[in-house]
Amino acid sequence: MDQTDQREWKFPNWDIMIDTPTEIAPDWSHEEFQVQGKKYHVMVHSFGEEGGKRAALVRDIKKIVRAETAMWGAPEFDSYTFLLHFAADDRSGDGMEHLTSTQIIQPGALSEPEVYESTLSTVAHEFFHVWNVKRLRPVEFGPWDFTRPANTRSxxxxxxxxxxxxxxxxxxxxxxxxxxxxxxxxxxxxxxxxxxxxxxxxxxxxxxxxxxxxxxxxxxxxxxxxxxxxxxxxxxxxxxxxxxxxxxxxxxxxxxxxxxxxxxxxxxxxxxxxxxxxxxxxxxxxxxxxxxxxxxxxxxxxxxxxxxxxxxxxxxxxxxxxxxxxxxxxxAREPYSVGLMLNASSPQGLSIGNVLNGSAGEDAGLQPGDQILTIDGKKVTSRDWLNRLNRYQQGDRVPISFKRDRRTLQTTLVPGDPDGFEYRIEEKPDxxxxxxxxxxxxxxxx
Ligand SMILES: [Zn+2]
Structure with missing residues (x-):
C-alpha cells in the first residue's frame, strides 16, 4: 500500500493469493492504528460527499477492533487492512472477509448517516470473520477443492x-x-x-x-x-x-x-x-x-x-x-394484506415478483411475472401502487387488470387481514x- 512502483507480488500459495484483494485507485486515504500490538490500516476510496467523516470513521473502526479482540484475544496476524470503497452509485454493495483484510463496498456516500452506520455494521461483521470463518471454519471450508461446490450444514x-x-x-x-x-x-x-x-x-x-x-x-x-x-x-x-x-x-x-x-x-x-x-x-x-x-x-x-x-x-x-x-x-399495524411482492428491478413497470401462499393476491389468481396495468380502470405504476391501494380497506373489491404473456386479463383483489405480526423486544416490567x-x-x- 501507498506504493506506486510495485510490479510484482509473491504469495505462498494460490489460496492465499486469491484471498488477498487489491484496490487500485488514483486517490485514497490511508490511516493506521494499533490495538494489542497489531497494526491496522484503513484505506478509504470515496466517490460522493464525505461530510468530513473520515477521521470519525477510523476512530469508530478502532472501537470495533478493540471490542472484538477483547472477546477473542489478539489475532494471529501482524497487520490487517480495511479496504473501504464508497461507490455513491446506489447499486454496488458488498462486504467480503479475507485472511488479513476485508473489502467493503457501499452503494452510497460517506456523508450519509445511514451509509456511515451501515459501513460500521459491516466492519463489525467482516472483522469478526477474522476468527469465525477465516480460521475457525467448517471442515468443508478449506483446503478448497475448486472443482466442486463446498456445501456445509454450518x-x-x-x-x-x-x-x-x-x-x-x-x-x-x-x-x-x-x-x-x-x-x-x-x-x-x-x-x-x-x-x-x-x-x-x-x-x-x-x-x-x-x-x-x-x-x-x-x-x-x-x-x-x-x-x-x-x-x-x-x-x-x-x-x-x-x-x-x-x-x-x-x-x-x-x-x-x-x-x-x-x-x-x-x-x-x-x-x-x-x-x-x-x-x-x-x-x-x-x-x-x-x-x-x-x-x-x-x-x-x-x-x-x-x-x-x-x-x-x-x-x-x-x-x-x-x-x-x-x-x-x-x-401488524398495516390495514390489510395482499401478499404481493413487486419486482424491484422490472423494466416493464409494475411486475409481480412473488405471491405469498394463502394471500389475497393468490386468491385473485395473480402469479409471479404478471404485470399489473390498472386499478379500477386507471393506469397504475410501481411508484403509485401503494398509494392507490391504500384508498381501499380490508374486504373492499378492487378491480385489477393485468398482463400475462400477451394476454390482458381482469381480476378482483380483495385485501385480507393483516396476517403478519410486529415483534418488539422490551424491558420486562418485573x-x-x-x-x-x-x-x-x-x-x-x-
Ligand atoms: Zn459474512
Missing part, C-alpha cells in the same frame, strides 16, 4: 453467528446504545417469524442450499419466497437465543463467547496443520453442538434437534427473560436486579 454458525456478533459488538463498542441494538434484533425477529419459509426450512437446510439463496441468480422462476429462509438472520436469532440460554442456565458463568473461544482453541489454535492450508481441519456441525453442551454443562441436544435441524420457534421468551427482557407480539446485571454483563466489552 453456514448458520459461520454467517449467522457472525451477524449476531456483528450487531452485538456495535453495542459493546459503544457505537449503538442498548435500545438501538434491541431494535435491530427485533427487526430480525420480524423478518424471520413473518416469513412462511421459517416453518418449512431449518437453519441447517438453509445452509446447505446456500448456492440458491445468497445472491443467487435464478434463470427460472422459483417459489423461494414461500419456502426458504436465509441462514444469516435465522442464524443470528439462534445465536441470540443460544447465548442468553447459556448465560441464564449457568447463572452468568458461561456464554456463547466461551463456546466460540473453546471452538477456536480446539479446532484452530491448538490443532496441528492437517494440510498446507492454515491450522487444524475445521469443525463438523456435531462438534459445535457438543462444545455448546460442554460449555453450558447441560445437554443442548434437544435445542439442536428442534431449532437447528428442525423448524420449531426458538424459545425467545425463556432466553430474553434471563436478562430482564421480553418479546411483545402485536398484530425485571430483577439479577437479570439486569446479567444484561449488563452480556452487553459490555468482554
Amino acid at each position: 453456514l448458520w454458525i459461520a454467517e449467522g453467528l457472525t451477524n449476531y456478533y456483528g450487531h452485538l459488538n456495535m453495542k459493546r463498542a459503544g457505537i449503538w446504545d442498548e435500545s438501538r441494538f434491541l431494535r435491530r434484533e427485533s427487526e430480525t425477529i420480524n423478518s424471520i417469524e413473518n416469513a412462511p419459509g421459517s416453518r418449512l426450512m431449518s437453519a441447517e437446510e438453509s445452509s446447505l442450499t446456500a448456492p440458491f439463496i445468497d445472491r443467487a441468480h435464478h434463470i427460472q422462476r422459483t417459489n423461494q419466497a414461500n419456502t426458504s429462509i436465509s441462514y444469516y438472520p435465522k442464524g443470528e436469532l439462534l445465536g441470540l437465543v443460544l447465548d442468553l440460554l447459556i448465560r441464564g442456565r449457568t447463572d452468568g458463568q458461561k456464554s456463547l463467547d466461551d463456546v466460540m473461544r473453546r471452538m477456536y482453541d480446539q479446532f484452530y489454535l491448538n490443532s496441528p496443520n492437517a494440510t498446507y492450508y492454515l491450522r487444524g481441519r475445521g469443525y463438523h456441525s456435531e462438534e459445535f453442538q457438543r462444545v455448546v453442551s460442554e460449555v453450558a454443562g447441560t445437554d443442548f441436544n434437544d435445542f439442536f434437534t428442534r431449532h437447528v435441524r428442525g423448524v420449531d420457534v426458538p424459545p425467545y421468551d425463556e432466553a430474553l427473560s434471563y436478562v430482564g427482557l421480553r418479546l411483545v407480539r402485536e398484530q 425485571a430483577t436486579a439479577g437479570q439486569k446485571a446479567l444484561r449488563v454483563a452480556w452487553l459490555k466489552v468482554q
Whole structure:
C-alpha cells in the first residue's frame, strides 16, 4: 500500500493469493492504528460527499477492533487492512472477509448517516470473520477443492453467528446504545417469524442450499419466497437465543463467547496443520453442538434437534427473560394484506415478483411475472401502487387488470387481514436486579 512502483507480488500459495484483494485507485486515504500490538490500516476510496467523516470513521473502526479482540484475544496476524470503497452509485454493495483484510463496498456516500452506520455494521461483521470463518471454519471450508461446490450444514454458525456478533459488538463498542441494538434484533425477529419459509426450512437446510439463496441468480422462476429462509438472520436469532440460554442456565458463568473461544482453541489454535492450508481441519456441525453442551454443562441436544435441524420457534421468551427482557407480539399495524411482492428491478413497470401462499393476491389468481396495468380502470405504476391501494380497506373489491404473456386479463383483489405480526423486544416490567446485571454483563466489552 501507498506504493506506486510495485510490479510484482509473491504469495505462498494460490489460496492465499486469491484471498488477498487489491484496490487500485488514483486517490485514497490511508490511516493506521494499533490495538494489542497489531497494526491496522484503513484505506478509504470515496466517490460522493464525505461530510468530513473520515477521521470519525477510523476512530469508530478502532472501537470495533478493540471490542472484538477483547472477546477473542489478539489475532494471529501482524497487520490487517480495511479496504473501504464508497461507490455513491446506489447499486454496488458488498462486504467480503479475507485472511488479513476485508473489502467493503457501499452503494452510497460517506456523508450519509445511514451509509456511515451501515459501513460500521459491516466492519463489525467482516472483522469478526477474522476468527469465525477465516480460521475457525467448517471442515468443508478449506483446503478448497475448486472443482466442486463446498456445501456445509454450518453456514448458520459461520454467517449467522457472525451477524449476531456483528450487531452485538456495535453495542459493546459503544457505537449503538442498548435500545438501538434491541431494535435491530427485533427487526430480525420480524423478518424471520413473518416469513412462511421459517416453518418449512431449518437453519441447517438453509445452509446447505446456500448456492440458491445468497445472491443467487435464478434463470427460472422459483417459489423461494414461500419456502426458504436465509441462514444469516435465522442464524443470528439462534445465536441470540443460544447465548442468553447459556448465560441464564449457568447463572452468568458461561456464554456463547466461551463456546466460540473453546471452538477456536480446539479446532484452530491448538490443532496441528492437517494440510498446507492454515491450522487444524475445521469443525463438523456435531462438534459445535457438543462444545455448546460442554460449555453450558447441560445437554443442548434437544435445542439442536428442534431449532437447528428442525423448524420449531426458538424459545425467545425463556432466553430474553434471563436478562430482564421480553418479546411483545402485536398484530401488524398495516390495514390489510395482499401478499404481493413487486419486482424491484422490472423494466416493464409494475411486475409481480412473488405471491405469498394463502394471500389475497393468490386468491385473485395473480402469479409471479404478471404485470399489473390498472386499478379500477386507471393506469397504475410501481411508484403509485401503494398509494392507490391504500384508498381501499380490508374486504373492499378492487378491480385489477393485468398482463400475462400477451394476454390482458381482469381480476378482483380483495385485501385480507393483516396476517403478519410486529415483534418488539422490551424491558420486562418485573425485571430483577439479577437479570439486569446479567444484561449488563452480556452487553459490555468482554
Ligand atoms: Zn459474512
